[in-house]
Amino acid sequence: MKKVVLGVAILATIGLTSCKNEAKKDTDVNNAQTEQTSTPEVAMTTATFGVRGNCGMCKNTIEKAVNEVEGVASADWDKLRKQINVSFDDSKTNLDAIHNAIAASGYDTDKVAGSEEAYSNLPNCCQYDHDMEMSLQGEVKADETSNH
Known part of the structure; x- marks a missing residue:
């Protein structure tokens, strides 16, 4: 029983860490897009x-x-x-x-x-x-x- 509880706790920790990293990646991508769109457009x-x-x-x-x-x-x-x-x-x-x-x-x-x-x-x-x-x-x- 202890092994099952320990396994679930480890999976939950990995899942939370993974979600935090994904959230950080999304934030980085959104910041990059904002920077690109804030540059002045070239007149063609x-x-x-x-x-x-x-x-x-x-x-x-x-x-x-x-x-x-x-x-x-x-x-x-x-x-x-x-x-x-x-x-x-x-x-x-x-x-x-x-x-x-x-x-x-x-x-x-x-x-x-x-x-x-x-x-x-x-x-x-x-x-x-x-x-x-x-x-x-x-x-x-x-x-x-x-x-x-």
Whole structure:
């Protein structure tokens, strides 16, 4: 009987110690979250400009190139309109760096011609017409562009 009572007492002590530690961990996590949210938010700059391309693989490559630029928060290339919407911290990067990153991946922007070497290494479906219009406005029909 003494062994049972002793066992229960030990388990109760372990349980209380464990609960105290969990409560302390929760408090630490809550304090960390409060500290993170109290920092000032960075103002983001958004821009939209033309980028030539054909297909979903182009979209992946273009967006990846932009997202690898330090300070870029988001990039979304519109296949039908041939344009990209970019959100970035202008204290860390600028539009020239973003245009150059896209061009280095082989794609023309409305400001910088794509690298010919990178372009030649793109898959056939991604080798776009260098004369295609960019930043198309108004209603754009899918059959007006390449269907890749």
